[in-house]
Amino acid sequence: MTPSLEVEGLAFAYPDGHQALFGVDLRIEQGERVALLGPNGAGKTTLVLHLNGVHRAGAGTVRVGGLEVAKPHLQEIRRRVGVVFQDPDDQLFMPTVGDDVAFGPANFGVTEPELSLRVKQALGAVGMGEHADRSPMHLSGGQRRRVALATVLACDPEILVLDEPSSNLDPVARRELAEVLLGLDRTMLMVTHDLPYALQLCPRSVVIDEGVVVADGPTRDLLADPAFLAAHRLELPFGFSV
Amino acid sequence: MGAGHAHTLHHVGDSPVHRLPAHVKIVAAFLMVIAVVATPREAFWVFGAHLALLVGIWVTARIPVAAIAARSLIEAPFVALAVLLPFFATGPRTEFLGLSLSVDGLLAGWNILVKGTLGVLISVTLGMTTPVRDLLAGLARLRVPGMVTTIATLMVRYLEVIAAEARRMRLARVARGHDPRFLWQIGPTVRGVGTLFLRSYERGERVHLAMLARGYTGSMPLLGVPTTGRRTWAVALAPAAAAVLFATAGYA
Incomplete structure (x- = not known):
């Protein structure tokens, strides 16, 4: 089976000369949920922006679903x-929320009546079906996060990439989002500092530091190694142990 | 949509006027404004006829006159100019209530006042019967350049975000004892405006990135394009056609 994501020897330097990635290898199979962990400045966001071609690889290749x-x-x-x-x-x-969810699929050539159906399904999948006509400004933080997820689901992606999905959410919204994500049954790459969230959602984790992958394995095993975590400026919140 | 926040112009309703497609209403309103502007200023009765047309639309749209009046206050500065003209214009003068007024100035003032007022009333009527997002979609449908409608769309969305950011920054200043009472204490506020600009600029870059990620290639997609029948056009353009006829009659 073609993997959802294949990154081979990816290296990248910003125009100012700062080298952010030094040969990253990463393979994510279809249906996998993977957490991308690492301290600030490790190159996580840079890697994410390579996946959809906002940044062009200096060296190496990225393939999405074989393309x-x-x-x-x-x-x-x-x-x-x-x-x-x-x-x-x-x-x-x-x-409005509905227009925003329609934006992606419309850009990708989906037309009515399929477009309305996509919007309805995507908003339904995140539990926001009632709010299509509202302004995003009038939604709570948790609702906005779920609508943002719907705008991407409407494009029917091969892989979902979430950047810090749990930031700024209250505990209930955080749990609700986790339930939505677990119910989606899609390939997922989740960039996060929230280690308990990574453990809850992603069986596998990849740790990146100073532009290279320093660990790739079961989330539980990685989080159970305090010395490894400390070496890469990661730590579980107070009171947690795995 | 509609009630409250940035969209206070719109008056929620479900009348035949509200239901007309936005681009049709924009064309009709534009034609009416042209007709009003083209009406000769001495053809006093024609302006009455234009107003009667508008009243007819208001009755059909079931929008209260008080709400229209409140939204028309934007015209006030122009009224002031129109009132001053008769006093300061040159040319032959006439006496009214013991005041010496310029005839030309009177006519010029009347011209500005009546055309400005009717123009504002037409625009307000359009705005009250059409939600902002429909107006933007209507402009896009009329092939107004994508850049213009995109900027307007983003402005509608982000004015509130930027205003909220400005409020948070003000709170942060006030919370640390900033209490500007005199002009020379305004420094932090001014620097705040600069910071706000930079933050908005950075947000603009992030929004652009998010748009690219969802396939944006430089033009907004037209969402939900309805086909507009000849009948709809005919109904919507009838008042505008009448206004054009009146204006033409004004020259006779």
Whole structure:
């Protein structure tokens, strides 16, 4: 079976010369849920922006569902990689929730009546079916996060990429989002500092530090090694142990 | 949509006027404004006829006159200009209540006042019967350049976000004892405006990134394109056609 994501020897330096990635290898099979962990500045976001072709690899390749990330099929790559950004206010820019969810599929050539159906299904999948006509401004933080997820689900992506999905959420919204994510049955790459959330949602974790993958294995095993965590500026919150 | 926040112009309703497609209403309103502007200023009765047309639309749309009046206050500065003109314009003068007024100025003032008022009333009527998002979609349908409608769409969405950010920054200043009472204490507020600009700029970059991630290629997709029948166009353009006829009659 073709893996959902294949990254081989990916290296990248920003135009100012700062090298962010030094040869990253990563393979995610269909249906896997993987947490991407690492301290601030480790290169996590840089890696994410390579997956949908916002950054172009300096060296190495990225393939999504077997298709290489390259200019001729950038549009198809962006449909296949659904990025949910950290701040929903950046992601939700249309006047209403329904319009925002329709934005992606409409760009990818979906037309009515299929478009309305996609919007309805995506909002239904995140429990926001009632709110299509509201302004994103009038939603709670948790609702906005779920709508942001719906805007990506409507594009029917091969892989969901979530950037800090649990940040700024109250405990109930955090749990509700976890339930929605667990119910989706999709390939997922979740960038997070929230280690208990990684443990709850992702059986496998990849730790990246200083631009290279330093560990790749079962989340529970990685989090059970305090010395390893400390070496990469990671630690479980007070009172937690695995 | 509609009630409250940034969309206070819109007056929620379900009348035949509300239900007309936005792009049709925009064309009709535009034609009416042209007709009003083209009406010769001495053809006093024609302006009455234009107003009667508008009243007819208000009755059909079931929008209260008080709400229209409140939204028309935006015209006030222009009224002030119109009132001043008769006093300061040159040319032959006439006496009214012991005041010496310029005839030309009177006519010019009347011209500004009546055309401005009717123009504002037409725009307010359009705004009250059409939600902002429909107006933007209507403009896009009328092939207004994508850049313009995109900017307007984002402005509608982000004005509130930026205002909320400004409020949080003000709170953060006040919470640390900033209490500007005099002009020379305004420094932190001004620097706050600069910071707000930078933050908005950065947000703009992040929004653009999020748009690219969902396949944005430089033009907004047209969402839910309804086909508009000739009948709809005919109904919507009838008042505008009448206004054009009146304006033409004004030259006779």
